[in-house]
Amino acid sequence: MTSEVSVPRESIRPVEVDRTSPVPLYFQVATRLQELIEKGEIGVGARIENEVDLAERLGVSRPTTRRAIQYLVERGMLVRKRGVGTQVVHPKVRRPVELSSLYDDLVTSDRAPRTEVLKLEVIAATPEIATALEIEPGTEVTWIERLRYAGGEPLALMHNAIPLDLIRLTEQDLAERGLYELLRRAGYVPRIATQVIGARSAGAGEARILREKRGASLLTMSRTAWDAGGRALEYGSHVYRASRYSFELNLSAG
Structure with missing residues (x-):
């Protein structure tokens, strides 16, 4: 009780x-x-x-x-x-739409981030990944799947593709640090990105992992980030629990 x-x-x-x-x-x-x-x-x-x-x-x-x-x-x-x-019931994570990682944002807001690495492997780039990273389809890339927690609750299911020759990652690295921090430590600093935000319903697998009901609302975000020299550093495709998460935009008149 x-x-x-x-x-x-x-x-x-x-x-x-x-x-x-x-x-x-x-x-x-x-x-x-x-x-x-x-x-x-x-x-x-x-x-x-x-x-x-x-x-x-x-x-x-x-x-x-x-x-x-x-x-x-x-x-x-x-x-x-x-x-x-x-x-x-729970404070929702509000994330500014700017070039930062979810891990960075959670640390900044004292939300105790924790990461469970679900998959870390080398795969052949799909046409979607190849287009985003500006490489030939079939080129090998590092594929990462992670479950990100905030305050002990699952918040986001994250998928990233990284050029294979860019950085060597371990599960321990990804469990202890955010991807952008690891890129910066390796000398690759994300400077510009394109980002698309949307929404859809959770499938059975996603609902189970995120502790939501099947069909629950999810926020989606896909992003490609480049360094100052124009090299594509990462492609991400993530889903977030809409009940625990929102994007925040600051707008001003030009």
């Missing part, structure tokens, strides 16, 4: 909302709650009190609070349980 822990009153202070801002009030409130969850000030399993009391503590209306909570429920950070109320 698990005990329910209520959020201490001092953990949630009134939100400084800007009522003149075009940003909706509920989103301002949701962002504040999300920050507290991601920082661990509201821990996994903590029970969020009823909307009336929470609205009073946040200094906003009940409808605003209700919509903010629903927003976080939809993002997979909160869950409503009959007879219990609203609970924190």
Whole structure:
């Protein structure tokens, strides 16, 4: 039996909302709650009190609070349980869309990354891999399959192809360090990349490995990275648990 822990009153202070801002009030409130969850000030399993009391503590209306909570429920950070109320289930990993590795991002955000190497072998490049790495189809490449954990939970199933003559990798290397760190240590620094982000449903094998239900939503990302001299360094094709992961883009007007 698990005990329910209520959020201490001092953990949630009134939100400084800007009522003149075009940003909706509920989103301002949701962002504040999300920050507290991601920082661990509201821990996994903590029970969020009823909307009336929470609205009073946040200094906003009940409808605003209700919509903010629903927003976080939809993002997979909160869950409503009959007879219990609203609970924190897990902080989602938010990853900036920039040239960094998942391992680097998890280390930066103190999410305790761990890697299980599922496969490390030499294969003949498929047409897709050959096109990405700018080599002839059938050329030998190093093929890597890894399961990346964050905070003890599986987060991403990762597949990478590396030119065979670029770097020699071991399972221990890949278990202890991120791929981009290993490339940098070998003198190959990723400087530019093309990246495509999408979504699809999990197949039976993926669902089992990622501890999701078959048909669960997965985020997909394929990427090819080059060094400053224009040499292709790696091709990656990864899937991420949409319930635990999102990409974050920062946009500005030119």
